[in-house]
Amino acid sequence: MIKSSGDLETMRQPIHLLPSPSPVRFVDPEGRPAPLEEHGDYEAPPLALAKQAYRQMVLGRRFDEEATALTRQGRLAVYPSSRGQEACQVGGVLALRPEDWLFPTYRDTMAVITRGVDAVQALGLLRGDWHCGYDPMTTRVAPQCTPLATHAPHAAGLAYGARRRGKDTVAMVFIGDGGTSEGDFHEALNFAAVFAAPVVFVVQNNRYAISVPLARQSAAPALAYKGVGYGVRSEQVDGNDAIAVLAVLADAVAHARSGHGPVLVEAHTYRIEAHTNADDAGRYRDASEVDAWLRRDPVARLEAYLRGADSLTDAEIDDARREAEDFAVRTRERMAAEPVCEPSELFEHVFASPTRQLHTERDRLLGERG
Amino acid sequence: MAVSMVQALNAAMRDAMAADESVLVFGEDVGALGGVFRxxxxxxxxxxxxxxxxxxxxxxxxxxxxxxxxMEGFRPVVEMQFDAFAYPAFEQIASHVAKMRNRTRGSVTVPMVIRIPYGGGIGGVEHHSDSSESHYTHIPGLKVVTPATVADAYSLLREAIDDPDPVVFMEPKKLYWSKAEVTLPVRTERFGQAALRRQGTDLTLLAYGPTVPVALEAAEAAGEAGLDVEVLDLRSLVPLDDETIAASVRRTGRCVVVAEATSYAGAAAEIAARVQQECFYSLDAPVLRVTGAGIPYPPPILEDHYLPGVDRILDAIAQLEWDEPVRL
Structure with a gap:
């Protein structure tokens, strides 16, 4: 908003690139309005959007619980939970228009369903029936990326390509704190800046890369500062404050869309669960640390804030929870069906037309199956 | 008119760009400089x-x-400046470019050409002479082609740019300045088709990219000693023309694969394995390989000791279990 006026050269002056000295915040951990000086010149999102975020976050959390449960039933091969990161998962997606693109990681299934992708299709990767269970071109959600930050250059290229075609598409790419150590993160920031590509890089700093804590990942004052050296406007936000996330990302997306180039936003948050159901977080962090972050829970915080502002009724809360429960039950029921996997399809999408060698191997497989 | 391979490659991009606005060329130094090889x-x-x-x-x-x-509908043609300088892109190529069609069930396709000048023989210093083709042939989802002639340089690159799948286009640096009388535009055999460069009845030399002229020279030399040598230019490593290769070797009964790359686990090893599998009962001798040694590419003053040359090919030919000893 205020930072987004002026031409591209002006936007590249250090003063316009530097993040706020502390994370932007609208709501304190208890759900009370934060002091105005913590808003960092941003405008609060419209109430309707905040309420929509609340419903989606309640649903997202319930979905996340259900997915973790599905690993115990053997219905999912693995599930990397995003519990505790609901404000980022939902806030990011709600900042996008339908024609925009989302580039998620494996930990962003909640964001993928928030974007409207069918839950069972969204879980395809983790169920293991296909690498990407949804159609990226129709959903405008790129495949969930399991290598770290390698999808960031794709977002930069797509955003630049769309701009070249005269569209005002924005690409938003999710990255974790660990991913900011990867070369592709840096190359993507650099390409996006040089080509003024409308990309919003959202770093969900959940403080752990599997077991490795943030301090071993980076000595930067904040990960947000990593954008400045590339000429990328940068910001940091309390990632457990949905109001702040909505405010900052709406501004970031508008900045990118208006042709001012990319934005890097670091959202400070926390991974409440272990890396995945197969991980043992007790080996590398104390329960007291988790407890401290549970008290900053993003869903409870938004709920308290909206209630305190007389903007959320008990009936609305019940309704949101019922909707979430229905969604979880439907997901569970649909996931109970055995996935239909046709092995011969494995050979169909290697090339547009299979090579002679692939035909031979396919026939052998079909022969084995009788 | 005599056209160099560099000019043919340039013309291919030029004609593709004129024909289709979605074709873009980018990379390091490709703009004002015109690329380090122009x-x-x-x-x-x-x-x-x-x-x-x-x-x-x-x-x-x-x-x-x-x-x-x-993903936005462009057809990028990107230049990697040298073989070994493409390695930083390996993860993008292996994990994304090659797999995107498969992981999205055909929804996201990557019609991209990655041009890589490769191979030795130009006196390049360290990291400028790798034969890196086998790194790419080993990745499902990539097509890997390499021209040995000026006409193929044009035609294969046009086909690569038109292809709906990613193509790793390996350009033999040593042949960049080779010339031929060619009228452009020209179209030659399609991907997946080997080309008969010399007809013969006694043995088959299989070569690709920079070793094709060497194989032809060796064939001439062997001809003077009374052997009638067939030379196939594979052109396309993925897809590979198994049929033409097998038909030739079944006819001649003997085969030598010639490649600059290190032999171990290289494309030449795969080709040799396929030949013995397909042609076992027609073979009169083991399938041999003449390749680079299993060493890091040598410094320029020593590179001739590494590169497969005519003498080494003739030595291999002499070992092919002839009824009468062959002196080459």
């Missing part, structure tokens, strides 16, 4: 900076950026 000479001048442009010096970024542009 393969992109004049493309920025003639098509504008939107169509042919320099990028930051970051190969992974170049390939990843190109993939994103392909």
């Amino acid at each position: 393969v992109t000479d004049g493309l920025t001048r003639d098509f504008g900076e939107d169509r042919c442009f320099d990028t930051p010096l970051a190969e992974s970024g170049i390939v990843g950026f190109a993939l994103g542009m392909a």
